Amino acid sequence: MIDPRILREDPDAVRAAQRRRGESADIVDELIAADEQRRSSIATFEAVRGEQKNLGKLIPKAQGDEKTELLARTKELSQQVKDAEAAQTQAADTFDQLMKQLPNLASADAPQGGEDDFVVLDTVGTPRDFAAEGFEPRDHLELGTMLGAIDTERGAKVSGARFYYLTGVGAQLELALTQVAMSKAAAWGFTPMIPPALVKPRAMEGTGFLGQAADDVYYLEKDDLYLVGTSEVPLAAYHSDEILEASLLPKRYAAFSPCYRREAGSYGKDTRGIFRVHWFDKVEMFVYTTLDQAAAEHERLLGWERDWLDALELPYRVIDVASGDLGLSAIRKFDCEAWIPTQGKYREVSSASNCTEFQSRRLDIRVRGEDGTAPAATLNGTLCAMTRTIIALLENGQQADGSVRLPAVLHPYLGEVLRPLA
RNA sequence: GGAGGUGUCGCAUAGUGGCCUAGUGCGCCCGCCUGCUAAGCGGGUUGAGGUUUAAACCUCUCGCGAGUUCAAAUCUCGCCACCUCCGCCA
Secondary structure (H helix, E strand, O other), rough: OOOHHHHOOOOHOOOOOOOHHHOOOOHHHHHHHHHHHHHHHHHHHHHHHHHHHHHHHHOOOOOHHHHHHHHHHHHHHHHHHHHHHHHHHHHHHHHHHHHHHHOOOOOOOOOOOOOOEEEEEEEEEEOOOHHHOOOOOOOHHHHHHHHOOHHHHHHHHHHHHOOOEOOOHHHHHHHHHHHHHHHHHHOOOOEEOOOOOEEOOOHHHHHHOOOOHHOOEEOOOOOHHHOOOOHHHHHHHHHOEEEEEEEHEEEEEEEEEEEEEOOOOOOOOOOOOOOOOOOOEEEEEEEOOOOOHHHHHHHHHHHHHHHHHOOOOOOOEEEEOOOHOOOOOEEEEEEEEEOOOOOOOOEEEEEEEOOOOHHHHHHHHEEEEEOOEEOOOEEEEEEEEHHHHHHHHHHHHEEOOOOOOOHEEEEEEEOOOOOOOO
């Protein structure tokens, strides 16, 4: 949710941000009308309520006719108070409903346009030239099968399409990646976390995932719980309804958790292997800070993501996501995309978003500073999404015989080379 | 899953229909006093929204929501969380 005052003080800024996203600005006029309605209904309620309270104080001391008259008058007022209160609640609900549909104000620094209008900020490393090396690269599924690392057939048998087992070195690879990622994050000052993967509606709604992404979310009707698509959700809700001391910020958390995604609307897309799956595990970074620190922290998050990809010795590029492709909650987003040899392109392996006050207003997370309290800023960034990282490591590290060279950072866990099963 | 209990200002507690504009203690903040410190004394100390140049003031907030009543921290109902016991179970 954005700061409602902006609607009154600078509605054109909101309209401009909507247009940057390629969305209609009509909602701004609806919101302004709803806000006026809300404010006038509050004034009415307060006036009637104030009178009721004042007269009510006289009743215990009053006698005889005076008392009878007071009782009659307050009884009448009582109904007015109820009506005014109902009107006020309704106006507030209407306003909130609209506000929740309004996305965060897309940053003017983000490139304009849709999915394909990103700007490449940097490219690191060089994709290998397999033709020059004299062999055709195998894709991650073929490699994974040869290594005994990935089993999608049995994944489908047991759980359906887009499910998989990590087996043998595949399972070890995930555990090693998790261990290294969490250790690095802890060294950078993040508090390691293992959060719940099922959350109440408030957490899901508060992080903005019940908006345009709602179809992509698993919901357990019987328990009114959602399976999270990222630990961003439980990490953001961790400090909900809390007031954080400014002196203790930034608060940085790194969580390992499963992520569940229905992948509705992606039929036929990335169907081979484990690139797009209904469940994967991920180490996620999350930060609470002040609004004025948010942009700098966003750069730091990106820096840590790059450190991680550097440590994995992967070729990658960094893109500045276009405003039309931001989620509900971000004002700006940087994605890191690793080179995938058999696809001949860079694919997203991590993402860093600056959500400013959008989530903290919904979850009521504030910072107490010198001048009172203010909503906190929240940011999130992927450190290591297991399945896509494994894909990148296998495909980029492969050799002609199907063995896979690993980056030095993993040698203590798995040795230098993964070898195909006999 | 069953039975019982609890939920009040940062913490602890008082409050069983109007005198609650929520008292008290501790903690914390400001000041006074004082070789220093402590003690003592005085004042302040939930948060949100609004009116106003400001000072002040108004409304909401006693786990959450509905209800009864002229009036609810207080009575009724529903929900949530926590505690104890029983059952079940990694």
